[in-house]
Amino acid sequence: MKLSFTLNGEPVAADVAPDELLVEVIRGLGLTGTKQGCGVGVCGVCSVLVGDRPVSSCLYLAACAEGEQVWTAEGLAQAEPALIRAFAEQEGMQCGICTPGQVVTAAALARENPAATDAELRQYQAGTLCRCTGYQTILAAVRAYLDSR
Numbered sequence: 118m119k120l121s122f123t124l125n126g127e128p129v130a131a132d133v134a135p136d137e138l139l140v141e142v143i144r145g146l147g148l149t150g151t152k153q154g155c156g157v158g159v160c161g162v163c164s165v166l167v168g169d170r171p172v173s174s175c176l177y178l179a180a181c182a183e184g185e186q187v188w189t190a191e192g193l194a195q196a197e198p199a200l201i202r203a204f205a206e207q208e209g210m211q212c213g214i215c216t217p218g219q220v221v222t223a224a225a226l227a228r229e230n231p232a233a234t235d236a237e238l239r240q241y242q243a244g245t246l247c248r249c250t251g252y253q254t255i256l257a258a259v260r261a262y263l264d265s266r
């Protein structure tokens with residue numbers, strides 16, 4: 118089936134299978150920042166924005182993205198350099214596997230609740246698991262990003 122949507126501000130047209138997942142389509146287009154982790158909606162490393170909402174692209178049928186605005190970490194890095202700068206300055210990453218999901222989730226938080234308290238921030242980022250950092254530097258990065266806006 119034909120699929121048309123906007124990816125990181127650019128129009129995309131693709132042939133997709135009815136059961137193809139959005140993460141597969143995005144990675145197939147060469148944007149491998151969006152990771153395939155658990156595949157069951159638990160780890161958050163596959164998060165992308167559909168509209169202003171973060172979704173687990175491992176559970177999201179690509180066909181449902183028809184006509185939508187989709188943003189990945191690559192696109193956000195270009196569109197919102199302050200977000201990436203905050204992660205770099207606060208050292209909010211180690212291996213980097215979870216970082217695209219953390220970045221996408223932080224961008225969603227900035228849209229949904231730009232005046233988030235630290236407690237709200239922690240709750241929002243809790244859906245993206247990190248095996249490396251102990252989370253403190255990630256939370257500091259998101260805090261710095263929100264405060265910079």
Ligand code: FES
Binds near residue numbers: 157159160
């Ligand atoms: S790969 Fe999608 S939530 Fe883990």
Ligand code: FES
Binds near residue numbers: 209246
């Ligand atoms: S930086 Fe390695 S999983 Fe988060």
